[in-house]
Amino acid sequence: MNREVAIHTGPFTHLDHLVPICLKFDLPLIVTDEKAYAIGKEFYPQISLTLMDPAALSLPFLARSFDTIFTCGKFWALELRPLLQLFQSKQMRFVFCPHGNSDKEAFLQKSGKSVSQDTALVYGPQMEALMKNSAEKLITVGNLREGFYKEHQDHFDKLFEEKFFLNPLKKTILYAPTWETTATGTSFVSSASGVIDQLGDGYNLLVKPHPLLEESHPAHYYRMEGKCSSLPDVHFIDGFPAIYPILEKTDIYLGDHSSIGYDFLLYNRPIFFLSDKAGPLQSCGETINLEELKEKIASKQVELSGVRERVYRTCFEKTPLERAGSKLPPYSESSSSTTATSCSSVSS
Structure with a gap:
């Protein structure tokens, strides 16, 4: 053995x-x-x-x-x-x-x-x-996950495409709220509904809550799942563990303190946060309020490209x-x- x-x-x-x-x-x-x-x-x-x-x-x-x-x-x-x-x-x-x-x-x-x-x-x-x-x-x-994904990219991309249809005429936003811990809070309870309302029409919106939110906030979790199911270009992601096939299709990342934000640095694309608790990742994007989300989410963040590259190099060999x-x-x-x-x- x-x-x-x-x-x-x-x-x-x-x-x-x-x-x-x-x-x-x-x-x-x-x-x-x-x-x-x-x-x-x-x-x-x-x-x-x-x-x-x-x-x-x-x-x-x-x-x-x-x-x-x-x-x-x-x-x-x-x-x-x-x-x-x-x-x-x-x-x-x-x-x-x-x-x-x-x-x-x-x-x-x-x-x-x-x-x-x-x-x-x-x-x-x-x-x-x-x-x-x-x-x-x-x-x-x-x-290692990046290399593993690239080695098996056809397999993982096919799984994604079988489960989620993305409108090719729209950009894709990933909203990935973390769960609430003693160290950080979550934007899911206060902001998920507003995110869907503001972005659900103009974008492909992928809502990927941390799986432990289903245990800590079950009523809100299932309510948001139902809300997403009623909109054609909004997808609630559950039961899909692989992150890189999702990030590969993502144009804009929206989160709070999820580690997915660090994974997304590989692509050097715009990053936004619905959190005012600053960590190293927050230097790679913009922290915004829910009220200004629709207005600011289109920012290309060209001036932050170099910052994202530097932070990524400190995170991964x-x-x-x-x-x-x-x-x-x-x-x-x-x-x-x-x-x-x-x-x-x-x-x-």
């Missing part, structure tokens, strides 16, 4: 982050949710996918079956590592796979609420600097897919009691 595994227990969107990592490191992927399993089978036929009951992932099973676990769960290392050591005498290695380059983590660190990690994969210099004091080992992998190998650096027992301050890249 492969002693390294990836385990998915979170929102279905985490599949888009885990699958390229699984392919790069030759990992099987275990999912614990039937919806995520069905989505994974449709979107990611390239991966070996197994559906397991969460109850089956017991401490004895994990200790007996694996030496390294890759996961997007922020609390796995913090909560499971000591339990495995105490009850199973198992030194398990946990590799945290970030699900986006969000400014939320920076806000959490400023408030003293960041979560310590065992080993963490990072995209580039910005994330390295952010996590160097909260992870024992950092491994730079760059933007330039050629990660070619440089990255297929093996993790060896685990260091001594690192479990110290914090590594240097970053290492994946090497074969």
Whole structure:
């Protein structure tokens, strides 16, 4: 049995982050949710996918079956590592796979609420600097999702086109509100209806709320889904985990604090925010009020092109897919009691 595994227990969107990592490191992927399993089978036929009951992932099973676990769960290392050591005498290695380059983590660190990690994969210099004091080992992998999308672009673009028709005579706007956390709020509750009212007629409007908004604000979530369904060029995106086929078709990005904004920097196109809490991403676009949305959304933002390029370079390594190998650096027992301050890249 492969002693390294990836385990998915979170929102279905985490599949888009885990699958390229699984392919790069030759990992099987275990999912614990039937919806995520069905989505994974449709979107990611390239991966070996197994559906397991969460109850089956017991401490004895994990200790007996694996030496390294890759996961997007922020609390796995913090909560499971000591339990495995105490009850199973198992030194398990946990590799945290970030699900986006969000400014939320920076806000959490400023408030003293960041979560310590065992080993963490990072995209580039910005994330390295952010996590160097909260992870024992950092491994730079760059933007694996971009390379994965380009390698399988025909497959993903076909899935998008089968599900969403875009009027070729209109520009396309992606509205991607994040969910509400202790670090940041969401524009979804206060602004989604107004966004649809102001932009739904003149543009192809893709409304892609964070999947956890369905749990935190179910009534508003379903109300907005219904509102979108009544308009011909407005699409409510649910159950579509792959982000790059959406961004490929997007002319203008509108958001708040979603990490999707960082992904969109690759295209160097106009970015707008419905949030007044400034993070590094906000320097790449314009923060506007809902009342002025329709008037300002057409701005080409030519003067911000260079800023977007610079911020993107600080977020993602330039050629990660070619440089990255297929093996993790060896685990260091001594690192479990110290914090590594240097970053290492994946090497074969």
